[in-house]
Amino acid sequence: MSRVVVCGSLNMDIVVQSERRPSSGETLLGAEVTFLPGGKGLNQAVAAARLGVPTAMIGAVGNDAFGNRLRGFLADNDVDSSGVREVEGPATGVAVIQVAEGDNAITVASGANMHFTRDMVRHAPRPDEVWVAQFEVPIPESEAILEQARAAGARTVLNLAPYATHSDSLLQQVDVAVLNEVELSQASGMKIRSRSSQRTIAAACETLRARGARAVVATLGARGAVVVTSNGTTAIPAAPAQVIDTTGAGDCFVGALAARMAKGATPLEAARYAVVAATCSVERLGASPAMPTAEDVAGRLPKA
Ligand code: ATP
Ligand code: RIB
Numbered sequence: 001m002s003r004v005v006v007c008g009s010l011n012m013d014i015v016v017q018s019e020r021r022p023s024s025g026e027t028l029l030g031a032e033v034t035f036l037p038g039g040k041g042l043n044q045a046v047a048a049a050r051l052g053v054p055t056a057m058i059g060a061v062g063n064d065a066f067g068n069r070l071r072g073f074l075a076d077n078d079v080d081s082s083g084v085r086e087v088e089g090p091a092t093g094v095a096v097i098q099v100a101e102g103d104n105a106i107t108v109a110s111g112a113n114m115h116f117t118r119d120m121v122r123h124a125p126r127p128d129e130v131w132v133a134q135f136e137v138p139i140p141e142s143e144a145i146l147e148q149a150r151a152a153g154a155r156t157v158l159n160l161a162p163y164a165t166h167s168d169s170l171l172q173q174v175d176v177a178v179l180n181e182v183e184l185s186q187a188s189g190m191k192i193r194s195r196s197s198q199r200t201i202a203a204a205c206e207t208l209r210a211r212g213a214r215a216v217v218a219t220l221g222a223r224g225a226v227v228v229t230s231n232g233t234t235a236i237p238a239a240p241a242q243v244i245d246t247t248g249a250g251d252c253f254v255g256a257l258a259a260r261m262a263k264g265a266t267p268l269e270a271a272r273y274a275v276v277a278a279t280c281s282v283e284r285l286g287a288s289p290a291m292p293t294a295e296d297v298a299g300r301l302p303k304a
Pocket of ligand 2: 009012013038043095106136247248249250287288
């Protein structure tokens with residue numbers, strides 16, 4: 001069976017829940033803290049694996065307790081973590097996530113993630129694989145890996161999050177680019193909001209296609225997603241959700257998209273499934289622990 005290979009970040013998420021976020025200089029008491037496995041790479045790998053698709057992760061952790069716990073979590077979720085290397089010196093990545101009023105603010109201390117290199121890939125990509133990358137590890141390393149994957153005939157998915165400047169040569173290695181409205185604004189130089197017209201969103205996506213990405217998906221929170229391919233533009237609405245925590249919704253989308261592509265779906269078909277999966281994920285606390293199973297998603301798919 002085809003599989004998903006995720007190259008990217010692993011963080012320990014320190015999730016602090018409070019009624020509201022403190023203002024600058026203010027101290028708020030009464031919050032709750034939870035330590036949850038995270039990092040965009042780990043979240044996307046767990047999302048794909050929970051949907052029943054063989055998944056491997058390649059990344060870097062420090063020689064510390066958080067690194068051990070993250071690798072254990074991947075194993076518990078049936079992700080092949082043999083490609084997660086321990087680097088000497090820097091600590092495992094940490095993200096401090098403040099959750100209040102259904103929204104979040106995140107600060108990441110990247111640590112070992114910035115020591116990720118292309119040499120950490122120890123197997124040659126296969127044509128039946130889907131390779132996934134994001135922007136929480138050094139971008140030139142991800143570009144080299146995606147180039148190798150495409151050259152081998154694998155398909156590639158790039159999540160341009162968190163946004164960073166990047167070359168056209170990177171986008172030329174990408175079958176499907178995924179980004180939210182903030183990242184789409186930054187990438188296109190256009191002012192994009194989740195309520196922007198479909199025509200405006202499509203025009204912004206086209207700027208990425210013009211630079212080399214074959215298909216572009218804009219995720220738009222409660223509105224769902226817009227998919228732009230060479231066949232045109234399609235809006236995919238999200239069903240209403242009882243939002244607990246949206247952290248990792250974008251990662252769930254990317255992992256589910258890659259999982260469906262590994263099963264042979266087109267980017268548009270895969271995005272329809274990913275919208276439903278990501279909507280399930282916002283109804284639970286945390287990023288990776290909130291990833292749905294295939295059964296969870298099946299129960300929410302629109303009737304044909
Ligand atoms: P995050 O950074 O919080 O992980 P994101 O900004 O990258 O998320 P979004 O565009 O907010 O990603 O959400 C990704 C997908 O999650 C959406 O396309 C949609 O399917 C689902 N989703 C997010 N928020 C909601 C919501 N309030 N109601 C229903 N579905 C949602
Ligand atoms: O996308 C959510 C993720 O972003 C969190 O798990 C956090 O680790 C940051 O990388």
